[in-house]
Amino acid sequence: MNRNDYLFHPPRFADPSVLRPLTAPLAFARTVERFPNRLAVVDGPTRLTWAELAERVRAFAAALQALGIAQGDVVALHLPNSWEFVVAHLAVSQIGAVSLPQHVPYREAELRTYLGHTEAKAIVGYAEAAQRMLSLLGDLPHLQTVVVTGPATGPALGFAELLATFAGASPQPVDLDPNDPFALFSTSGTESLRAKVCIATHGGFLSNSHDAARLAGASERDVLLSLSGFTHAFGISAIHYATLFGTRLVCLPKYDPLAFLDLVERESVTIAWAVAAQLSDITSLQRARGGSPPATLREVRTGGAPITPGLADDVRTYLCPNLVIQYGMSELGCALVTRHDDPPEAAATLGMPLDGAQIRIVEGELWYRRACAFRGYYRDPETTAATVTEDGWIRTGDLVTLDPSGRIVYAGRAKDIINRGGMKVSAFELEALLAALPGVRQLAIVRLDDQRLGERACVVCSLHRGRTITLEEITAFLAERGVAKYKWPEQLIVLDALPTTPTGKVAKSALRELVAARGVLA
Numbered sequence: 273m274n275r276n277d278y279l280f281h282p283p284r285f286a287d288p289s290v291l292r293p294l295t296a297p298l299a300f301a302r303t304v305e306r307f308p309n310r311l312a313v314v315d316g317p318t319r320l321t322w323a324e325l326a327e328r329v330r331a332f333a334a335a336l337q338a339l340g341i342a343q344g345d346v347v348a349l350h351l352p353n354s355w356e357f358v359v360a361h362l363a364v365s366q367i368g369a370v371s372l373p374q375h376v377p378y379r380e381a382e383l384r385t386y387l388g389h390t391e392a393k394a395i396v397g398y399a400e401a402a403q404r405m406l407s408l409l410g411d412l413p414h415l416q417t418v419v420v421t422g423p424a425t426g427p428a429l430g431f432a433e434l435l436a437t438f439a440g441a442s443p444q445p446v447d448l449d450p451n452d453p454f455a456l457f458s459t460s461g462t463e464s465l466r467a468k469v470c471i472a473t474h475g476g477f478l479s480n481s482h483d484a485a486r487l488a489g490a491s492e493r494d495v496l497l498s499l500s501g502f503t504h505a506f507g508i509s510a511i512h513y514a515t516l517f518g519t520r521l522v523c524l525p526k527y528d529p530l531a532f533l534d535l536v537e538r539e540s541v542t543i544a545w546a547v548a549a550q551l552s553d554i555t556s557l558q559r560a561r562g563g564s565p566p567a568t569l570r571e572v573r574t575g576g577a578p579i580t581p582g583l584a585d586d587v588r589t590y591l592c593p594n595l596v597i598q599y600g601m602s603e604l605g606c607a608l609v610t611r612h613d614d615p616p617e618a619a620a621t622l623g624m625p626l627d628g629a630q631i632r633i634v635e636g637e638l639w640y641r642r643a644c645a646f647r648g649y650y651r652d653p654e655t656t657a658a659t660v661t662e663d664g665w666i667r668t669g670d671l672v673t674l675d676p677s678g679r680i681v682y683a684g685r686a687k688d689i690i691n692r693g694g695m696k697v698s699a700f701e702l703e704a705l706l707a708a709l710p711g712v713r714q715l716a717i718v719r720l721d722d723q724r725l726g727e728r729a730c731v732v733c734s735l736h737r738g739r740t741i742t743l744e745e746i747t748a749f750l751a752e753r754g755v756a757k758y759k760w761p762e763q764l765i766v767l768d769a770l771p772t773t774p775t776g777k778v779a780k781s782a783l784r785e786l787v788a789a790r791g792v793l794a
Contacts (some may be wrong), residue, residue, distance in 0.1 A: 279648025283664030286643040290628035296365035315355040315523035332363035333443035343368030350397035352525040368446040373503035380754035389467040450475030457602035469650040480605035480644040481512035492518030498545040549693035558590035576694030584619040621679035693725040711739030731761040
């Protein structure tokens with residue numbers, strides 16, 4: 273892909289000063305030069321200095337070029353938070369290719385959709401996903417290369433073997449500009465069956481990461497641990513945070529509250545990122561253990577889902593007094609954030625916009641405009657036009673209000689998306705898939721409020737005479753079609769009939785009221 277694929281450009285009245293002349297290779301090279309012998313990445317027994325990390329990045333970049341990956345080609349990254357993800361992401365940028373992060377829970381259905389839509393030429397994934405990725409080779413004509421961590425598996429190449437083969441090599445240089453494409457982010461929830469993939473530029477995304485990190489007082493003295501996956505726009509910013517400021521990055525490939533607390537103590541972590549559901553687990557564990565806040569933590573940052581006042585108090589009591597709330601989306605990066613000097617009650621808000629941003633509230637919906645925003649949905653002019661106004665305002669789909677201090681308060685969503693612990697689930701997608709269930713007459717997906725995860729999916733249906741159905745049958749149906757488990761409905765309600773509109777469509781608002789009256793929804 274190239275700049276001709278952009279469907280949206282910063283409006284002329286957006287503040288251009290927020291766009292810095294940054295590319296990922298340039299930012300990385302500057303930090304390697306400044307701190308060659310400081311630790312850069314810690315992942316279990318793997319501990320890499322910036323110089324050692326640079327050696328692996330150069331080797332993998334050279335390997336990608338040898339495999340035929342060129343500037344503008346798309347490389348999918350289907351990896352947990354790990355040193356391999358850091359190396360692969362930075363190596364892809366070194367040769368001017370474009371990263372396509374793919375969430376670890378994704379299975380064949382999701383990978384086929386996003387890799388097919390972007391015509392990805394390669395995918396780098398974890399060993400356990402080898403067969404899943406190899407199954408795509410015959411389906412996707414543009415997919416040529418599968419690389420797996422660990423040893424080679426059949427036609428899949430081994431990550432470590434490639435590093436060994438190309439040790440000491442460097443990639444051929446490419447002419448890279450801050451306005452060139454940097455990464456594609458597949459939205460984790462969508463209102464249609466169409467793949468929505470956000471285009472991020474080097475300068476836009478890195479400038480956004482820089483501004484968010486600067487507000488946190490980032491420096492080479494910090495040690496950052498993100499529980500948000502690097503496949504999310506929030507999580508991957510941790511890599512950019514580190515490469516921009518020389519911050520040490522600690523990786524936890526598999527989420528575990530106890531392992532997190534142990535890592536914080538063992539590695540003297542100063543900044544931790546986590547979504548609300550994870551913070552609920554961790555603070556509950558701390559409370560049960562009678563633990564005191566880790567001595568080194570100076571900031572806990574959360575995003576992806578609202579945080580309750582009770583959880584905010586628990587975070588301050590058991591983890592760190594300084595809790596930062598960040599609001600963002602793949603289209604915007606970090607858009608709103610609370611500041612370190614905000615009063616405690618600011619945790620009930622989304623904070624204030626970053627410098628150079630403009631906001632509007634239109635019929636309750638937040639509209640946002642900043643020069644660092646995305647450049648449209650890849651190969652989807654219709655959805656881009658529906659999201660971005662002619663004068664550059666991005667409709668977020670989130671409903672907000674202003675508190676007396678001028679901070680923005682979240683008030684729900686206009687979109688029919690279920691936010692399960694920060695992972696977005698499309699009700700429309702599930703409804704379309706489950707329409708093929710035998711015996712079902714009407715079906716809809718509604719949100720259930722959940723104290724830990726925020727929301728869960730509930731399937732509400734009516735059946736043809738004499739038919740029955742169970743939740744287990746529904747989840748087995750989705751499993752057979754390769755749908756990620758986090759998307760599966762977690763409750764089933766069978767009604768005689770679902771309320772409908774005059775045109776015969778299921779009336780979602782009436783259905784939610786009906787289900788709430790049954791005492792299911794909070």
